[in-house]
Amino acid sequence: MRHAHAVTHQIAIDVEPRFLREHSSADDGQWLFAYHITISNQSAEEVTLISREWVITNGHGRVEHVRGPGVVGVQPRLAPGQAFRYTSGCPLDTAVGSMAGTYHMRSATGREFAVDIPEFALFDPDCVN
Numbered sequence: 001m002r003h004a005h006a007v008t009h010q011i012a013i014d015v016e017p018r019f020l021r022e023h024s025s026a027d028d029g030q031w032l033f034a035y036h037i038t039i040s041n042q043s044a045e046e047v048t049l050i051s052r053e054w055v056i057t058n059g060h061g062r063v064e065h066v067r068g069p070g071v072v073g074v075q076p077r078l079a080p081g082q083a084f085r086y087t088s089g090c091p092l093d094t095a096v097g098s099m100a101g102t103y104h105m106r107s108a109t110g111r112e113f114a115v116d117i118p119e120f121a122l123f124d125p126d127c128v129n
Contacts, residue, residue: 006118010043011105015120020089024124031092033122037071038085039103039115041078046108048077049084054101054117059094071103095127 004015016036023032041047054066069075076084090099100119106112 002121004118004120006116007042008115009105009113010041011047011103011115012038012040012042013103013115013117014038014040015118017099017120017122019122019124021124026095026124026127029093031095031122031124032089033092034087034089035099035120035122036085036087037117038083039076039078040083041080043107044080046077046079047105049075049103050106050112051104052101052117053104054099056090056092057098058092059096090122092122095124097122 002017006013014037018034018036020032020034024030039049049070051067051069052071056064056066072086072088078084098119098121099117101117103115103117104112105115
């Protein structure tokens with residue numbers, strides 16, 4: 001699967017998606033994907049990830065929006081030069097799809113801003129030519 005990368009407001013987002021074959025079943029119409037994300041603060045000020053918004057699209061074009069505080073139960077605070085890495089997952093009812101989104105951040109001075117999560121493909125390699 002392809003790695004995705006974006007930088008917004010000096011915050012770099014790197015995504016590495018992975019198909020979880022051992023937890024998927026084409027017969028049951030269930031495909032599970034993991035994604036590893038690294039958030040790197042390349043700015044000169046401390047930032048905190050407040051919330052996230054995901055746009056998940058399945059292979060039929062059906063779109064689901066997921067919103068919530070922080071990521072994996074935390075609201076990481078990143079000093080300049082620091083990075084935070086986490087892993088999460090996404091079930092799909094099709095063998096292909098995509099994800100993209102936004103992290104909502106707050107600087108140490110109270111400025112709020114959005115950071116793009118680059119779009120990345122999710123696919124079962126056995127179902128894609």
